Amino acid sequence: MQITIDGPAAVGKTSLGRALARHFGCLFVETGKMYRAVALGLDRGLNLNEIDITMDKDGRFLLNGENVTDLLHTPKLDQESSQVATKPKVREKLVAIQRKIAASFDVVMEGRDIGTVVLPEAEVKIFLKANPLERAKRRANQRKGTDLSTTLNEIRTRDVRDRTRAISPLNPARDAIIIDTDRKSLAEVISEAIDLVKGRLGER
Numbered sequence: 001m002q003i004t005i006d007g008p009a010a011v012g013k014t015s016l017g018r019a020l021a022r023h024f025g026c027l028f029v030e031t032g033k034m035y036r037a038v039a040l041g042l043d044r045g046l047n048l049n050e051i052d053i054t055m056d057k058d059g060r061f062l063l064n065g066e067n068v069t070d071l072l073h074t075p076k077l078d079q080e081s082s083q084v085a086t087k088p089k090v091r092e093k094l095v096a097i098q099r100k101i102a103a104s105f106d107v108v109m110e111g112r113d114i115g116t117v118v119l120p121e122a123e124v125k126i127f128l129k130a131n132p133l134e135r136a137k138r139r140a141n142q143r144k145g146t147d148l149s150t151t152l153n154e155i156r157t158r159d160v161r162d163r164t165r166a167i168s169p170l171n172p173a174r175d176a177i178i179i180d181t182d183r184k185s186l187a188e189v190i191s192e193a194i195d196l197v198k199g200r201l202g203e204r
């Protein structure tokens, strides 16, 4: 089974993905963390071909064998990961890893291009939406001490980069179901998505 969740930064993909993976017994794959790990490797002076990214079964990310999962969510890597994500060679490398994982496990995979490029044959594709201010509030709540207007600016910068890049820009797949989360609680979004997946799988 393949369930894809795409959408812009801080829209709630991880919270929904984790819940769906638990509910349907799938492996949860956060592809953004792979782009973050590549950016971290480049920061450490490695070349792209010296960077090896793997994910273990508990969803931890290893950079050349080192567990870097807890180092990946910083404002610096927010921006650097979205810059490296515009590079075709980086995407080629990570998409291959993502497809390999999905060939071996039932997955809920989240990112920007999962329904459009990585797993175009997925059974269920979800695209999450929310306005930038709502997303900035959610992110500022998660990262204590972050200022709302700075967060909003950073989210807008990443939105533009994700939507306008030449390769795999952020777009809903033609067959994606769009969930607007602006006025919905996380519990409502999860329950709507579970019903949707059940409906889709029941149709087969």
Ligand code: C5P
Pocket (backbone or CB within 6 Å): 009, 010, 031, 032, 033, 035, 036, 078, 081, 082, 083, 085, 110, 111, 112, 113, 114, 158, 162
């Ligand atoms: O989802 P997250 O914020 O962790 O992703 C970090 C960055 O990686 C994003 O800003 C986006 O530019 C990039 N990304 C991507 N394609 C994916 C996942 C993430 O381009 N499938």
